Amino acid sequence: MRSFNTRSRIAVAASAAVLLALAGCSSDDSSSGGSVDEAVSQNVDGRGPITFAMGKNDVDKLQPVIASWNAANPDEQVSLKELPGEADDQRNQLVQSLQAGNADYDVMALDVTWTAEFAANGWLQPLDGALAIDTANLLPATVDSATYRGTLFAAPQNTNAQLLYYRTDLVPAAPADWKALTDSCAAAVTKTTDCLITQLKQYEGLTVNTTQFINSWGGAVVAEDGKTPEVTSPQSVAGLQALVDAYNGGTIAKRSTSFTEEETNLAFVGGESAYAYNWPYMYTNAEKDGSAVKGKVAVAPIVGPAGAGASTLGGYNNGINVFSKSKATAKDFVEFIQNPENQMSFADASFPPVLASVYDDAALVAKYPYLPALKAALENAVPRPVTPYYSAISKAIQDNATAALNGSVSVQQAADDMSAAITNAAK
Numbered sequence: 001m002r003s004f005n006t007r008s009r010i011a012v013a014a015s016a017a018v019l020l021a022l023a024g025c026s027s028d029d030s031s032s033g034g035s036v037d038e039a040v041s042q043n044v045d046g047r048g049p050i051t052f053a054m055g056k057n058d059v060d061k062l063q064p065v066i067a068s069w070n071a072a073n074p075d076e077q078v079s080l081k082e083l084p085g086e087a088d089d090q091r092n093q094l095v096q097s098l099q100a101g102n103a104d105y106d107v108m109a110l111d112v113t114w115t116a117e118f119a120a121n122g123w124l125q126p127l128d129g130a131l132a133i134d135t136a137n138l139l140p141a142t143v144d145s146a147t148y149r150g151t152l153f154a155a156p157q158n159t160n161a162q163l164l165y166y167r168t169d170l171v172p173a174a175p176a177d178w179k180a181l182t183d184s185c186a187a188a189v190t191k192t193t194d195c196l197i198t199q200l201k202q203y204e205g206l207t208v209n210t211t212q213f214i215n216s217w218g219g220a221v222v223a224e225d226g227k228t229p230e231v232t233s234p235q236s237v238a239g240l241q242a243l244v245d246a247y248n249g250g251t252i253a254k255r256s257t258s259f260t261e262e263e264t265n266l267a268f269v270g271g272e273s274a275y276a277y278n279w280p281y282m283y284t285n286a287e288k289d290g291s292a293v294k295g296k297v298a299v300a301p302i303v304g305p306a307g308a309g310a311s312t313l314g315g316y317n318n319g320i321n322v323f324s325k326s327k328a329t330a331k332d333f334v335e336f337i338q339n340p341e342n343q344m345s346f347a348d349a350s351f352p353p354v355l356a357s358v359y360d361d362a363a364l365v366a367k368y369p370y371l372p373a374l375k376a377a378l379e380n381a382v383p384r385p386v387t388p389y390y391s392a393i394s395k396a397i398q399d400n401a402t403a404a405l406n407g408s409v410s411v412q413q414a415a416d417d418m419s420a421a422i423t424n425a426a427k
Contacts, residue, residue, distance in 0.1 A: 037122070039101075039322045044130050048326040049077045050106035050333065054316070055090045056082040061158075061351045062109075065342045069333060076329045078107075087111055098123040098321070106324040107334060109157060109316045112145040112383060113390045116226055118319055119153040120388035125320040127152045131331045138338070139375075142354040145383035146317040148226070153319060155334035156354040158346050160314030161377040162212065163299045163370065165268060165276040165286070174300035177307055178216075178242065181275065182251045188274035194253035196246070197264050198277040202402045205260055207384065207394045208312045209277065210401040212302060214239035215382040216309030221397065226387035227426030229419040241411045242305070244404050257405060269293060277302055279314070281350050283370045299370045301377040311381045315352070347371070352378070392425030 054062060059082055066078045081104075083090040091114060097104045098118070110118060118124050127133050133155055135143045142156035164181075166174060170188040175181035185195035199205030211221055219236025222229055230236060246252045253273065256264075261278055268276040269285050271292030276282070286297040302309040318334040320327055336342065343353035347364050352374060358364065359375035385393050396418050404414035 040125065043325045043327050045328050046324070046326045047076060047329045049075075049079065050324070050326050050329050051079045051081050051104065052107045052109070052333070053081045053083055053094065053105035054109035055085060055087065057085045058109075058316075058351070061346060061349045062337075064345060065337055068342070069336055073329075076326070076332075078333060081105060094118075098323075101323055103321055103323040103325055106321055106326055106330045108319050108321065110154060110319050112159075112313060112315050112317055113385075113394070115146055115154050115317045115319065116148045116386045117388040117390060119148040119151075120226075123319075123322055124153040125322045125324070125327055125330075127155065127320070127331070131320070131327060133331065133335050133338075137356060138354045139356050139378050139381075141313050141378060141381040141383060142315065142317075145313055145315070145386065148386060154317035155319075155338065157316040157318045157334075157337055158351045159354050159378060159381075160279055160352050161311035161374060161381045162208065162277050162279055162302055163283075163311075163373055163377055164302045165278060165282060165297060165299055167271075167274050167293060167296055168298050169296045170274045174298065175303055178303045178305050178309070181303055182246065182249075185251055185274070192272065194255075194267075194273040195251050196275040196277070197253045197259060197267055197273045198256050199259050199261055199264055200247070200252070200256040200401075200405060201258055201260055201263075202398050203260065204394060204398075206401055207397045208314075210240065210243065210397050211312045211382070211384060212277075212309060213243040215312070216302065216304030217242060221385045221393065222387055222422060224386075226385070227389065227422075229422040231418045231422070232415045237412060237415050238305075240401070240404060240415060243401070244411050247405050248407075257402075280352060280370055280374055283368075284350060299373045301373060301380060308376065308380050311377045313378075313381045313383045315354070387426070389422075389425045393422050396421035396425065 052066065059080060066080055070077050083093055094108055125131060128151060138156055139159060142159045146152055146154040146156050171184055175184055189195050198209050200209060214221060214236045217235050217239030219233050219239050220230040264276055264278045265282045265285055267273055268282065269291045283299060286293050302311050318337065320330045324330055338355060340355060343355040343358045346353045347358050359371050365371050387393055400414040400418040403409045404411050
């Protein structure tokens with residue numbers, strides 16, 4: 001799928017100490033032959049051919065990058081190993097290999113929500129010491145998404161953030177804040193046009209939207225330890241209340257509770273709303289021939305109570321398998337993916353880059369006018385909860401946001417129940 005400060009790094013020895021689950025290795029040829037804490041210090045200078053694993057739905061963006069690397073590195077070839085298309089199946093395949101202590105995959109393209117879990121289980125090599133990478137030119141939120149307990153455990157590859165789409169024929173300019181958006185609805189809405197549509201169906205899209213409201217109002221789901229709930233703070237409750245009020249008051253269309261990204265895309269491109277929250281891919285669809293809104297669409301960062309809001313981050317982070325025998329080559333490869341040429345190719349493929357300078361390229365901005373707004377959104381973006389318990393926490397968010405939206409419980413009760421579920425998940 002598509003304004004935190006970067007946490008400081010700590011030494012490799014300390015990084016190894018925070019690994020929570022020390023897995024034994026299998027005795028087959030693909031195993032490193034030692035425990036996780038031993039593996040951290042092994043093969044740091046190892047070089048040779050490596051494998052790169054990624055879900056098959058997005059490998060087309062990486063194939064040219066791999067081909068370019070292989071042409072320049074005949075002795076350190078990268079072999080692509082396609083993972084299943086569905087995220088859960090990808091994760092399960094990786095987990096089975098890593099739990100066995102195997103080096104089947106040297107570099108793994110991880111959904112940003114998996115990074116903390118894989119780090120906590122001791123499956124990722126800390127990118128510190130000899131394997132440290134320079135993150136100074138990357139968008140800070142992407143670095144935060146790859147950081148767990150103060151240590152960088154993966155190299156950001158590509159990113160994503162939701163944007164506010166608006167109809168220029170109905171709305172003269174982007175709203176400055178949430179109140180301006182809600183106030184504009186009366187003039188923008190028609191018999192056939194909703195005000196704002198987004199993804200409130202009970203799935204990961206609801207987690208994205210709920211966390212966007214919580215973060216935009218200054219709250220958080222969990223603390224930096226990845227397990228202490230913060231959803232009952234006044235700011236977090238205010239964000240959830242704003243979401244529920246907008247839904248009940250008609251600012252957010254009621255049908256959004258049945259919408260995923262694609263339903264949102266179809267409805268907005270079909271001219272059925274004045275505003276929409278969605279990922280950048282929708283811009284291209286809105287400008288295609290046959291779109292009901294072609295030539296009448298602009299984008300801006302999502303909004304909060306006092307200006308730009310905090311989009312919830314998407315994308316992939318590249319983790320190096322702690323059991324890899326060629327970590328030096330793996331480190332060079334993940335840095336190669338971040339170079340300007342490759343990051344520019346991602347932008348051309350609607351695969352938002354992590355290198356900040358790409359968003360300022362005049363030729364690219366001329367081709368993709370949404371890039372400045374996307375950069376602004378990414379500069380204010382917040383990762384989804386950085387926690388080894390992400391799946392359970394996401395379910396807690398979805399279950400209780402749904403209860404609040406359908407009126408089964410009050411917003412405060414939903415926040416309390418969400419907090420209890422997060423505490424239980426992190427035990």
